[in-house]
Amino acid sequence: MYIQGIIKGKVIELAHKTGIPDGMTIVVDIRMVPPSYQDQLALVDQLCGAWAQYLTIPDICA
Numbered sequence: 001m002y003i004q005g006i007i008k009g010k011v012i013e014l015a016h017k018t019g020i021p022d023g024m025t026i027v028v029d030i031r032m033v034p035p036s037y038q039d040q041l042a043l044v045d046q047l048c049g050a051w052a053q054y055l056t057i058p059d060i061c062a
Contacts, residue, residue: 001018003015003016003018004033007030012028
């Protein structure tokens with residue numbers, strides 16, 4: 001069975017129900033899903049936008 005989920009601390013929130021009864025012991029194989037190109041661009045915009053209010057950035061980078 002393959003189900004994606006999101007890690008929140010020590011808890012993994014699954015995208016949908018598994019049908020496995022609560023309390024059952026399972027084995028989990030964790031693999032990171034690389035961010036999409038759009039997510040990568042959004043992160044760059046967010047990081048660069050954080051510097052927008054610092055007027056000395058052009059002087060530092062010159």
